[in-house]
Amino acid sequence: MTSLPFNIVLDPMLPQWALILAVIAGAAFAILSLLRNWKSGIARAVAxxxxxALIAGPMIREAETTPLNDIALILVDESAxxxxxxRNRVSEDAAVKLADRIEALGGVETETIRYGGEExxxxVNAVRQAVADTPRQRLGAVFLITDGQAADASDAADGLDTDAPVHILTTGATNESDRKITLVNAPRYGIVRQPVRxxxxxxxxxxxxxxxxxxxxxxVTLRMDGEEILREAVPVGAEAGFDVPLTRPGQTIIELEVAERSGELTTRNNIAVLPITAVRDRLRVLLISGEPHPGERVWRNLLKSDPAVDLVHFTILRPIDKNDGTPVDELALIPFPQDELFIDKLDEFDLxxxxxxxxxxxxxSFHFDNIARFVDNGGAVLIASGPEYNGSLSLANRRxxxxxxxxxxxxxxxxxxxRPEVTELGQRHPVTANLPDADIWGRWLRVMPVTQRRGETLMSGPRGAPLLILDRIGEGRVGLFLSDHVWLWARGFDGGGPHAELLRRIAHWLMKEPELEEEALSLREENGDLIVERRSIEEDAPAVALTNPDGETSEVDLRETTPGRFTARITQPPRGLYRAASGELFAIGVIGVEAAPEFQNVISTGSLLGPLAEETGGGVYAVRDGNNASPPDLKRVRGETAPRSGASWAGIAERRAERVETVKDAPLAPALFWLFIIALALLAAWGLEGGRFTRKAQQS
Structure with a gap:
């Protein structure tokens, strides 16, 4: 049906296009009739x-409607x-009192919607969603009960797709206060040996x-990796800073904690945590080769293939003072810079x-002294030995x-x-654990017998003889490879083996790469659970002291899942920052957002969401009265220009929406009426055109 004004609708006998053609044809015929004879033309136009009208079928439509109540939305912020x-008690009290006052007005329904988040x-998004889900013609007002802190407050100025007033009711106390610490410059990455600000x-x-x-x-207390470094007074409102020394690769965890302010709302924003990952700009390796052998090329190729490694390689075959008549073209063109390498620039190398x-x-001997000092201060030395390790010229004989x-x-x-084998300890150590194809490794043909004094034997040769020993000296590390036949794996002899992966792991462990540390502690999120993982070469791992976001500390027992790895799963933990400590190991982990905006700013305010109320004519009210709520008075308002809020009252727009219950259609006139009009008009046209009415008048 096609609607017309005044509740008159048409029910035509013809399709719409045919009806339009009929109207055009009828209008044309009527105009021609008027031009030909205006008297009879009027009669024909009426016909x-x-x-x-008979073809169009005009109908009178009558509808029965029922008035509908307006809707007032009450949104309750249940965020952390x-x-x-x-504040949550004040919010509930405000919601109950508002609902009672709205019901007392009459003609208004209330709908309470709760929203929130842990992070x-x-x-603003909650208000927009609620408005979109409510019939526009019935929405009278929106009441938002909140502390005023919103992560999307910047969107408040964009307005809403509604002309209903939005009223903001804040739940904070008038005398509340809070102290927070904010990181201004917080770099997440740095270069080893280069401090960051x-x-x-x-x-x-x-x-x-x-x-x-x-x-x-x-x-303010400064902690690095869980250890307190500094405690110092810092003025409020002033920017302060410090330099973080990055002495090793991997993650350094910085914690800043400011003392609690008396009466403040929360201490969760009194702590700032910054994990800084230190990476080496370039890994600098000094390779000194002695007697040429097939394995020399293996070391060089491995180190040169790594784009992160700067390799300096020298081969020393003879003493510098030897004078045996060797042709000049077979000697080095430049003297070996032993003083420059082993005294002046040794500390610039990582390995x-x-x-x-x-x-x-x-x-x-002075050079060897400096090498020993280099290791003790944090450097790394690897000795890949062959037959020369035994005898008077061995490095082991250098006191x-x-x-x-x-x-x-x-x-x-x-x-x-x-066949080289991984020892029981080596199966737990990240350098040799899970090396591929361990059951089909190729054979080696030589090993150096030694008397072990210290260190960890990760690989063994015939009859359990040590093959790979790693050790820590002071702040540095030492590795001892007791065979020069790793090149057999590189050549694929007897099936070969994972030479590249093994040598890479050894070199990176010596250079203290974090992923190869045998003792490590980590926290991570997995499907909403907190996973505590302890890597250790010991048979058992001690319990981990875990500090929750609320500051409480508990002991977490671990169980071994794979050799050298102990884990615990905490299901559905509260969201926030967690700290774990086990001996000298320290780790942090986050469930959700690391620095949740929810607790960065907690002071109650109406200014952030104020534009939302201002745009719609609503008001902003502080409703807290002790531990209870005192919401504003309510009024019904009419018209678009009427005020919708005041200092102590909030308005609810009166919509007067209706629901149609039944619809009745009746013909404007019966078909016989239209036929009678057609016949009468045609008869009049016939009489006027024949002059019959004129002759009768003359005769009379």
Whole structure:
């Protein structure tokens, strides 16, 4: 049906296109009739109009309607910050009192909607969703009960697709205060041996975010990897900073904690945590080769293939003072810079490798002293030995160096075929754990017998003889490879083996890469659960002290899941920042957002969501009265220009919406009426055209 004004609708006998053609044809015929004879043309036009009315079928439509109540929405913020200082109780009291007052007005229905979040509050989004789900012609008002802190407050100025007033009811106390610490400059990455600058600011805030200056400079505690480094007073409102030394690769966890302010809302924003990952700009490796052998190329190829490695390689075959008539074109073109490498610039290297090197008088006792000092101060040395490790020219016989070696030679090289094996300890150590295809490794043909003094044996040769020993000396590390036949794996002899992966792991462990540390602690989120993982080469792992986001500490027992890995799963933990400690190990983990906006700013305010109320004519009210709520008075308002809020009252727009119950259609006139009009008009036209009415008048 096609609707017309005044509740008249048409029920035509013809399709719409045919009806339009009929109207056009009828209008044309009527115009021609008027031009030909205007008297009879009027009669014919009336007949055409009646015919078209008969075809169009005009109907009178009568509808029965029922008035509908207006709707007032009450949105209650149940976010985490609403749990502070009894705000949730005030919110519930305000919602109940509002609902009662709205019911007392009559003609208004209430709908209460609860929303919130553990990490952030999206109040503007909640209002928009509620408005979109409510019939526009019935929405009278929106009441938003909240502390005023919203992560999407910047969207409040964009307005809503409604002309109903939005009223903001804040639940905070008038005398509330809070202290927070904010990281201003917080770099997440740095370069090893290059300090990074971290800056922060302490703020004391009062009602509506007003800055408070009534407190003395609070104490700030600086911790690195769980260890307290510094405690110092820092002025409120001023930016302060410090340099973080990055002495090793991996993650350094910085914690800043400011002392609690008396009466503040929460201490969760008194702590700032910053994990800084230190990476090496380039891994600098010094490779010193002695007697040429097939494995020399293996080390060089491995190190050169890594784009993160800067390799300096020298081969020393003879003493610098030897004069045996060797042709000049067979000698080095430049003298070996032993003083520059082993005195001036040794500390610039991350790893020093001696590959089948034997003492030939090139390095002095002072150089070996400096190498030992280099290791003790945090450097790394790897000795890949062959037959030269035994005898008077062995590095083990250099008194200045031998004390850092984990094993000393115990005889000449053993020449026999054997398959390298990972020891029981090596199966737990990240350097040798899970090396691929361990059951089908190729054979090696030589091993150096030693007397082990220290260190961890990760691989063994024939009859359990040590093959790979790793050790820690002071702050540094030492590795001892007791065979020069790793190149057999590189050539695929007897099936080969994972030479590249093994050598890479050894080199990276020596250079303290975090993923290869045998003792490590980590926290991570997995499907909403918190996973505590402890990596250790020991048979058992001690319990982990876990600190929850609320500051409570509990002991977590671990169980071994794979060799060297102990884990615990905490199901559905509260969201926030967790700290774990086990001995000297320290780790942090986050469930949800690391620095949740929900607790960054907790002071109640109406200014952030104020534009939402201003745009719609609503008001902003502080409803807290002690531990109860005192919401504004309510009024019904009419008209678009009428005020919708005042200092102590909030308006609900009167919509007067209706629901149609029944609809009745009746013909405007019966078909016989239109036929009678058509006949009468045609008769009149016939009479006028024939002059019959004129002759009768003359005769009379």
């Amino acid at each position: 055409i109009a009646a015919l078209l 910050s609403q749990s502070l200082d009894g 952030e509050t999206l109040s 971290v800056t922060f600011r302490i703020d004391d805030l009062g009602r509506d975010g007003e800055a408070l200056t009534d407190a003395r400079a609070p104490m 020093l490798i001696f590959d089948r090197y034997a003492y030939r008088g090139v390095l002095s 200045n160096l031998s004390f850092i070696l984990p094993a000393l030679p115990a005889g000449s090289a053993v020449e026999e075929a054997y």
